[in-house]
Amino acid sequence: MTTTPDLTTLTGAYTIDPSHTTIGFTARHAMVTNVKGKFLDFSGTLHLDGIHPEKSTATLDVTMDSIDTGSADRDGHLKSSDFFKTDEFPMMTFRSTMAESLGGGDYRVTGDLTILGTTRPISIDLEFNGAAKDPFGNERVGFEGTAEIKRSEWGLTWNAALETGGVLVSDKIKLNFDISAIKQV
Secondary structure (H helix, E strand, C coil): CCCCCCCHHHCEEEEECHHHCEEEEEEEECCCEEEEEEECCEEEEEEECCCCHHHCEEEEEEEHHHEECCCHHHHHHHHCCCCCCCCCCCEEEEEEEEEEEEECCEEEEEEEEEECCEEEEEEEEEEEEEEEECCCCCEEEEEEEEEEEEHHHHCCCCCCECCCCCECEEEEEEEEEEEEEEECC
16 A cells, blocks of 8 residues: 655645756657757746645746757757747746646646647656755755657657668657755745
8 A cells, every 4th residue: 555645744835946957858869769858948836735736736937949958969950940949939838737646655747738839738747756954944845757748749740761761750759857846935
């Protein structure tokens, strides 16, 4: 039998700490390896309800021009009209519509993800990593989780065929979240 951690004392509003948070992704490249990337500029909020986790909410705003895959050329291509069109669509957003406890410190947050002006629902499975007061007196909570999406559902369809079969970039993208948030007083 799994138990849910006591989150009643954690109820409140939180701001995501970008210096201790990673919003990233993994994509299959050339059918043989994974390319990982992250976004360097984002902001977000959480409202945790420890008594009624289903009333918890989350928001995330990501500056698409801040994409970083470790390759300036690839980042430039991802910002271009082939992919994110960052001049026209500078932000990616997530707004939760539902939260649920799965037991044992596991949660699922469902919400609307907007990319390229297209909004579609996704579910993010999260694990509660804990809570602590840091040396500066901030009350922090941590969550990590993942979600899988098909990029084509948001109009991200650019690709190139490979001589050996398959395509250069997978349609399936894994989103990765490692979140540290600070309670607001």
